[in-house]
Amino acid sequence: MLNELYRPPLALLTDLYQLTMAYGYWKLGRDNQQAVFHLFFRKPPFNGGYAIAAGLAQAIEYMRGYRFDDSDIEYLASLTGNDDQALFDDGFLDYLSKMKLQVDVDAMPEGTLAFGSQPMLRIRGPILQCQLLETPLLNIVNFQTLIATKASRIAASAAGEPILEFGLRRSQGIDGSLSASRAAHIGGCAATSNVLAGKMYGIPVKGTHAHSWVMSFDTEAESFANYADAMPNNCVFLVDTYDTIQGVREAVKAGIQLRNRGHEMVGIRLDSGDLAYLSIEARRILDEGGFENAAIVASNDLDEHIIESLKIQGAKITVWGVGTKLATAFDQPALGGVYKLGALQDDQGNWQPKVKLSEQLIKTSIPGTLQVRRFEKNGQMIGDMIYDEDMGVNPSLEIVDTKDPTRRKRFPSEATASDLLVPVMRDGVPTGPPEEISTIRERAINQLTRLHPTSRRLLNPHEYPVGLDVDLNRVRNEMIDAARKTS
Numbered sequence: 001m002l003n004e005l006y007r008p009p010l011a012l013l014t015d016l017y018q019l020t021m022a023y024g025y026w027k028l029g030r031d032n033q034q035a036v037f038h039l040f041f042r043k044p045p046f047n048g049g050y051a052i053a054a055g056l057a058q059a060i061e062y063m064r065g066y067r068f069d070d071s072d073i074e075y076l077a078s079l080t081g082n083d084d085q086a087l088f089d090d091g092f093l094d095y096l097s098k099m100k101l102q103v104d105v106d107a108m109p110e111g112t113l114a115f116g117s118q119p120m121l122r123i124r125g126p127i128l129q130c131q132l133l134e135t136p137l138l139n140i141v142n143f144q145t146l147i148a149t150k151a152s153r154i155a156a157s158a159a160g161e162p163i164l165e166f167g168l169r170r171s172q173g174i175d176g177s178l179s180a181s182r183a184a185h186i187g188g189c190a191a192t193s194n195v196l197a198g199k200m201y202g203i204p205v206k207g208t209h210a211h212s213w214v215m216s217f218d219t220e221a222e223s224f225a226n227y228a229d230a231m232p233n234n235c236v237f238l239v240d241t242y243d244t245i246q247g248v249r250e251a252v253k254a255g256i257q258l259r260n261r262g263h264e265m266v267g268i269r270l271d272s273g274d275l276a277y278l279s280i281e282a283r284r285i286l287d288e289g290g291f292e293n294a295a296i297v298a299s300n301d302l303d304e305h306i307i308e309s310l311k312i313q314g315a316k317i318t319v320w321g322v323g324t325k326l327a328t329a330f331d332q333p334a335l336g337g338v339y340k341l342g343a344l345q346d347d348q349g350n351w352q353p354k355v356k357l358s359e360q361l362i363k364t365s366i367p368g369t370l371q372v373r374r375f376e377k378n379g380q381m382i383g384d385m386i387y388d389e390d391m392g393v394n395p396s397l398e399i400v401d402t403k404d405p406t407r408r409k410r411f412p413s414e415a416t417a418s419d420l421l422v423p424v425m426r427d428g429v430p431t432g433p434p435e436e437i438s439t440i441r442e443r444a445i446n447q448l449t450r451l452h453p454t455s456r457r458l459l460n461p462h463e464y465p466v467g468l469d470v471d472l473n474r475v476r477n478e479m480i481d482a483a484r485k486t487s
């Protein structure tokens with residue numbers, strides 16, 4: 001199923017300007033000029049200290065099947081410019097119809113902790129092809145990275161208690177929901193209510209019942225009894241349709257009947273009112289009724305901040321149902337990931353680094369063919385270095401902050417170091433099968449334990465050190481000076 005959704009023809013899933021540039025490169029005979037682009041964000045979302053890389057499997061799936069089919073070519077042939085003449089000529093359309101993707105992609109495996117300014121993906125290949133890929137790669141990776149990060153924050157606030165992702169009904173369209181469910185699981189959610197996402201991506205699915213079930217019977221007691229008859233092995237009773245405390249008492253009665261028939265009630269769900277107070281009361285009633293192990297699920301517009309607050313209030317919630325605020329990344333609906341040219345090969349086959357200037361240093365691009373090296377000591381991540389693979393790493397192991405060049409840090413030589421971008425595609429062919437989602441999820445959880453808690457905290461986290469290798473920093477400064485002089 002994963003293959004079907006991202007299966008071609010999806011080559012038109014790009015901005016028109018990518019095709020106008022592609023046309024220009026083709027006309028100039030520059031279509032095969034080799035280029036390197038990097039995909040990165042500048043600042044972790046939600047004012048947090050980190051992001052969790054996600055979406056690579058779908059990005060690879062998208063590229064793996066990349067082609068323009070006959071109907072795509074027909075559509076492109078129908079586009080006209082302001083003189084009503086065709087936008088693209090037949091030779092170019094023929095070229096597109098025969099084009100095979102020849103890019104090399106190096107990327108952070110999904111579930112890797114990512115920080116500002118560092119490439120999560122590096123795409124090298126014919127400039128025309130790299131350019132066409134910009135928009136779909138950003139579309140796929142930006143959203144999943146955003147949601148995986150949100151889920152990770154929510155999971156952190158629940159401190160190990162399971163989160164059920166309930167976002168489907170309020171998420172942004174069909175793939176908005178499916179990829180949100182996938183990314184939410186990577187970020188730490190235990191299960192989803194989205195059955196198609198469960199089937200497609202191998203995510204556990206879970207569900208309770210709605211208020212409509214209770215309302216469809218004359219009494220709440222009758223609704224619980226009938227639900228227990230129908231679903232004895234999955235009984236979570238929604239107790240807040242009329243009076244929550246009375247609802248919990250009815251759940252206990254239904255639970256006793258169920259137990260007499262050899263089944264155990266899973267728990268209850270609260271969906272309104274003061275969740276701290278009601279969960280404490282519900283716990284007492286359930287315990288007194290002999291249901292010490294019954295779960296108390298809570299839902300109702302939850303996010304990491306409300307969950308944190310409920311925990312401080314001593315809420316007795318054991319399972320958290322989170323929908324809207326998670327699947328729509330409510331407080332920051334987009335990750336500002338960008339895709340920038342790093343280097344171009346000249347006629348002699350030499351790589352020429354490229355830079356884009358900006359008033360703000362953080363927005364000035366980083367030239368070169370970049371790699372990210374992560375340093376760790378005593379099992380803790382101590383900082384990341386962005387370096388140019390062609391220049392290598394300066395033996396000083398010193399980094400310079402990308403925003404403030406006066407801030408520098410030197411890594412100890414005994415620190416362990418690993419490069420984060422690994423080959424995932426060569427000449428348009430994936431280097432291996434997609435990873436299991438459980439492997440990705442475990443990677444995210446494991447890496448978080450290696451990030452210092454001060455960088456993990458939800459509010460005003462300590463900024464994890466990321467900087468440029470000193471040689472790369474010097475070359476970048478020289479290029480900035482030279483570009484300013486000529487502009």
Ligand SMILES: Nc1ncnc2c1ncn2[C@@H]1O[C@H](COP(=O)(O)OP(=O)(O)OP(=O)(O)O)[C@@H](O)[C@H]1O
Binds near residue numbers: 272274276277
């Ligand atoms: N003890 C609590 N502390 C902090 N926030 C809470 C607490 N209990 C519930 N909330 C949150 O308060 C928000 C709004 O709750 P509100 O009381 O408006 O809705 P409600 O009780 O569900 O009402 P309705 O019956 O209209 O759905 C929700 O996001 C909910 O998760």
Ligand SMILES: O=P(O)(O)OC[C@H]1O[C@H](OP(=O)(O)OP(=O)(O)O)[C@H](O)[C@@H]1O
Binds near residue numbers: 166212271322323324
């Ligand atoms: O609040 P969220 O985090 O988005 O979680 C999903 C919400 O969706 C359902 O409500 P809805 O009113 O749609 O249906 P219901 O009648 O089953 O409660 C559910 O009861 C949750 O409150």
Ligand SMILES: O=C(O)c1cccnc1
Binds near residue numbers: 299
């Ligand atoms: O199973 C549930 O309780 C559920 C599913 C979707 C949305 N809200 C709740």
